[in-house]
Amino acid sequence: MMRYSGFKVIKEALTGHKGWTPAWRDPEPKKHYDIIIIGGGGHGLATAYYLAKIFGKANVAVLEKGWIGGGNVGRNTTIIRSNYLLDGNEPFYEFSMKLWENLEQDFNYNAMVSQRGVLNLCHTDAQRDAFRRRGNGMRLNGVDAELLDQEGVRKLAPFLNFDNARFPIKGGLLQPRGGTVRHDAVAWGYARGADQRGVDIIQNCEVTGFKIENGKVLGVETTRGFIGANKIGCAVAGSSGKVMAQAGIHRLPIESHVLQAFVSEGLKPVLPGVITYGAGHFYVSQSDKGGLVFGGDIDGYNTYAQRGNLPVVEDVCEGGMSIMPMIGRARLLRIWGGIMDMSMDGSPIIDKTDIDGLYFNGGWCYGGFKATPASGWCFAHLLANDQPHSVATAYRFDRFRKGLMIDEKGMGAQPNLH
Amino acid sequence: MIINHPLLGPRDSQEFVYLGDANLIDRPDWAAEGAVDTFHDYLYQRTNPAGLHQELWFHEQGDRSWLVVTRNTLTHEITKVELARDVARARGRSK
Numbered sequence: 028m029m030r031y032s033g034f035k036v037i038k039e040a041l042t043g044h045k046g047w048t049p050a051w052r053d054p055e056p057k058k059h060y061d062i063i064i065i066g067g068g069g070h071g072l073a074t075a076y077y078l079a080k081i082f083g084k085a086n087v088a089v090l091e092k093g094w095i096g097g098g099n100v101g102r103n104t105t106i107i108r109s110n111y112l113l114d115g116n117e118p119f120y121e122f123s124m125k126l127w128e129n130l131e132q133d134f135n136y137n138a139m140v141s142q143r144g145v146l147n148l149c150h151t152d153a154q155r156d157a158f159r160r161r162g163n164g165m166r167l168n169g170v171d172a173e174l175l176d177q178e179g180v181r182k183l184a185p186f187l188n189f190d191n192a193r194f195p196i197k198g199g200l201l202q203p204r205g206g207t208v209r210h211d212a213v214a215w216g217y218a219r220g221a222d223q224r225g226v227d228i229i230q231n232c233e234v235t236g237f238k239i240e241n242g243k244v245l246g247v248e249t250t251r252g253f254i255g256a257n258k259i260g261c262a263v264a265g266s267s268g269k270v271m272a273q274a275g276i277h278r279l280p281i282e283s284h285v286l287q288a289f290v291s292e293g294l295k296p297v298l299p300g301v302i303t304y305g306a307g308h309f310y311v312s313q314s315d316k317g318g319l320v321f322g323g324d325i326d327g328y329n330t331y332a333q334r335g336n337l338p339v340v341e342d343v344c345e346g347g348m349s350i351m352p353m354i355g356r357a358r359l360l361r362i363w364g365g366i367m368d369m370s371m372d373g374s375p376i377i378d379k380t381d382i383d384g385l386y387f388n389g390g391w392c393y394g395g396f397k398a399t400p401a402s403g404w405c406f407a408h409l410l411a412n413d414q415p416h417s418v419a420t421a422y423r424f425d426r427f428r429k430g431l432m433i434d435e436k437g438m439g440a441q442p443n444l445h
Numbered sequence: 446m447i448i449n450h451p452l453l454g455p456r457d458s459q460e461f462v463y464l465g466d467a468n469l470i471d472r473p474d475w476a477a478e479g480a481v482d483t484f485h486d487y488l489y490q491r492t493n494p495a496g497l498h499q500e501l502w503f504h505e506q507g508d509r510s511w512l513v514v515t516r517n518t519l520t521h522e523i524t525k526v527e528l529a530r531d532v533a534r535a536r537g538r539s540k
Contacts, residue, residue, distance in 0.1 A: 268493035278490040282465065283518070328463045330518045331495045336446060338459045371489045427489040428481075440488050443463055 031135055050215060051222035056229050059255035060088045062410055063247060065234050065270060066263035067091025069100035069210075069396065070388055072217035072228070073403020074262055074410070076134065079224035081404070082411035087226045088256075089218075090249060092233035096214030099265055102333075102365035103396040104288050104322045106301050106312060108145040108205035109170055112161040115421030115433040116374060117168040122418045123401030124170075124204060130400060136216030138208050139315065144300035145205030146175075146183060148350065150194040154305055158200040165202070173201045183299055188350050194306035196350070205301060207312050207320075213399055237274040243383040244274070260386045260410050262402075264375075265366035267389040269331070274385060280371040280427055282442040284325045285364040286393045287335040289343065291357040293317030302350070309346030318360060321347060325367060325393060327443040335364045367393050373445030374433035377405050377415065377422045386410055387424075392445055448514060449526050453507060460506040466491055467499035467513045470533050495519055501529060 029035075029048055039046050062078060064071045067089045078084040089095075107127050109120035131138050149155045155174075162172035173179075176198045177189060189196045218228055229251070236248035237259075246255035263270045267281055298313040311321035323343035326335045340362065347354055370376065370390035375398065377388050388406045391398060405419035415422070421433055427440075438444040446458040473483040495518055502512045511529035516522065 268491075269495050278486070278492055280489045280491070282491050282493050283495075328458075328516075329465070329493065329498055329500060330521065332519055332521055336458070336521075338457075428485050441465065442491075443465070 031137070050219040051228055054227045054229065056088060056232065056249070056251055056254050057227065059246070060227070061086040061256070062258045062260065063087070063254060063256040064089045065247070065259065065261045066098075067095035067214075067218070067228060067230065068098045068262065068264075069096070069214050069217065069399040070264065070391075070402045070406065071260075071262040072214055072221060073399050074260060074388070074406040075226045075228075076217045076221040076224070077404045077407035078411060079221055079226050082407050084411055085225035087221075088254065089221070089226060089228045090232045090234060090247070090254070091228070091230045094230050095218050095228060096211050099365045099367075099395060100214045100399070101211050102288060102363060103210055104310065104312070104320050105207045105210045105314075105396065106145065106205070106310065107140075107208055107397040108202055108301070109397070110145065110147070110161065110165055110172065110200065110202045110205065111435060112164045113433055113435055114168075116435065117165060117170065119401055119405070119418040119422075120398065121168055121170050122404070123398050126400035126404065127208065128204070130213075130216070134216045134220035136212060136219060138212040138216050140206070140208050142204050142206040143312075144183075145202045145303070146180070146300060147200045147303045148180065148187070148196050148305045149198050149200070150196060150306045152197070155198055158198075162200050171202060171204050173203065175199045175201055184302060186297065186351060186353050187302075188352055191349065194349065207301065207314075210396060217403070234270060234273065237385070239274065239382055244385045256384075258384045258386065258410055260388060260406060262388040262406060264368040264389040264391045264395055266331075267368050267387070271380075271387070274380075274382060276380060276382070279389075280376070280424070281368045281390050282329050283331050284327065284367050284369045284443060285330045285332065285335045286322065286325045286367050287339055287343070287362055287364045288320070288322040289359055290314070290361045291319040291354070292360050294319065294357060297353070304346050304350045307342070307346035307349060309343060309350065311347065311351075319354060319357060325369065325443060331366055333364045333366060367391070369442035369445060371427060371440040371442060372432035372434040373436055373438065375402070375422050376424055377402065377409060377419050378424045379409070379413075380424070446521055446523065448502060448512065448523060450504065450507070450512065451526055451528055452510070453504075456504070456507060458502075460504060461502040461512075462505045464501040464503060467501050467529075467532065469501060470513075470529065470536065470538065497524070
C-alpha cells in the first residue's frame with residue numbers, strides 16, 4: 028500500500044516517476060460477498076470505504092457498469108454546502124460538511140477541498156426574510172451562516188450587477204465553510220481507500236437482474252456472471268428506476284430528469300467563491316484551472332438521455348448575464364448533462380426496501396455531490412447495522428404516506444419543480 | 446423538442462409547461478375503500494420508464510390546452526400527441 032505525500036512526489040520526480048503503482052486493483056469478481064454495492068459513483072464508493080473503515084466489513088464488492096466516477100460524480104458542479112433549513116436535512120448535510128473538512132487526511136488523497144464560501148443572493152425584502160430564517164435554522168444546528176447586507180456582498184463580489192432595475196441585489200446569505208471539491212478525486216480517493224481495505228471494485232460489470240427467493244435477495248446477475256451476496260445496496264441515483272425495476276420494484280417516488288452543467292474557457296481569477304442567483308436559477312464558481320463552472324434548472328421533463336435541450340441553455344446564460352454581465356464575452360467550452368433522481372419532495376432516500384437484504388440509496392435530486400461522504404457513511408451504517416444513522420432517520424420511503432415530507436422548496440409532489 | 450399540437454401544428458416545447466406522467470388523469474375516488482393507499486400511489490409513486498412515456502404538457506403560452514404526449518425518454522423522440530380531454534374521455538372521465 029502506497030502512501031501519498033509531498034516527500035513521495037519529490038522522490039518520484041527525482042527517480043523518473045517509476046515507483047507509482049495503480050491506485051486500486053482490477054479484481055475478478057468472487058462467487059459471493061457479504062455486501063454488494065451497485066454503483067461505483069461517489070456514493071457507492073464512499074459506502075464501501077466507510078463499510079470497510081468504520082464498520083469493519085471488508086468482504087464487499089462495488090459493481091460499476093462502466094468505469095468508476097463516470098456518472099454523476101464526474102458531472103456535477105462540485106459545490107459543497109450545508110445551508111438547509113429543515114431539521115430532517117440540516118444535521119445530515121452538516122455531518123457531510125464535517126467529513127469533507129477532514130476528508131483528504133482521512134483517505135490520503137488530494138481532493139482539493141476548498142472552503143471558499145457559498146453566497147446566496149437575495150433580491151427582495153421577502154427573500155431576505157426567508158434567508159434570515161434559513162440562516163437562523165442553520166445556526167440552531169450549529170452551522171455557520173452570515174446574513175450580509177448589500178455592502179457586505181459588495182465587499183466580497185464588487186463585480187455583481189447590484190442596481191439591476193428588475194432584480195437589485197439586496198444582500199445575501201453566506202456560508203463561509205461551503206466551497207468546492209475536485210469531484211473526480213472524490214471518487215478516486217474513496218476507491219483507493221476502499222480498495223486498500225480489501226473492497227473489490229469491479230468495473231465494466233453491469234447488473235442485469237436480481238435473484239430473489241421468498242422475498243430475500245440472494246445475489247445479482249451481471250454481465251460478468253452471477254454474484255451472490257447477503258446484502259445488496261443500490262446506489263445508482265439517476266438510474267434508480269431502471270435498476271430497481273430489475274428487482275421487481277417498478278414504482279418509486281422518483282422521476283429521472285436531466286440537469287445540464289457548463290464550463291467556460293479559462294479566465295483569470297474573478298470569482299472568490301460560489302455565488303448563486305436568487306431571482307433566477309443560476310450558480311457559479313471558478314475552477315482552479317480558471318473555467319467558470321455553472322448551472323441552473325433541470326430541463327423539467329422525464330428523461331434518461333444524458334443531454335438536454337437549448338431552452339435551458341438560454342435560461343441559464345440569461346441568469347448569468349443578469350447578475351454578472353462581465354461574463355458576457357466569455358465563451359462556453361463545454362456543456363453536458365447528467366440524469367438526476369428527482370424525488371417527490373426534493374429530498375433523498377436512504378432506506379431498506381420491501382425485499383429482505385435489498386437496500387436503497389437514491390433520490391438525490393441535483394444535490395447529491397455535497398452529500399457524498401455522509402450518504403456513504405449513513406448507507407454503510409444502514410447496511411452494517413440494519414438501523415438508520417441518527418442524522419438520516421428522515422430519509423425513509425414511508426415519509427410520503429405518513430405526511431413527513433422534507434420539502435425544502437415547498438413545491439409539493441412535482442419533482443421537476445424541486 | 447417540437448410538440449406537434451393536434452390543433453395548432455408543430456410548436457416549440459418552450460411554450461409548454463410539463464406536469465408529468467399522464468396517469469395523473471386517473472384521479473382516484475376519494476370516497477372509495479382504501480383511498481389512502483390509492484391516493485398515496487397516485488400522488489407519490491411513478492413508473493418512470495426508460496423508453497416510451499405518456500405525459501401531460503400544458504400549452505401555457507398557446508391555447509392553454511392540456512396534451513398527452515407520448516415521448517421516448519431515451520431519445521426525446523415524440524411519437525404521438527393527443528388532447529388530454531380526448532384521452533380522459535376515452536378512459537371514461539367527465540362523461
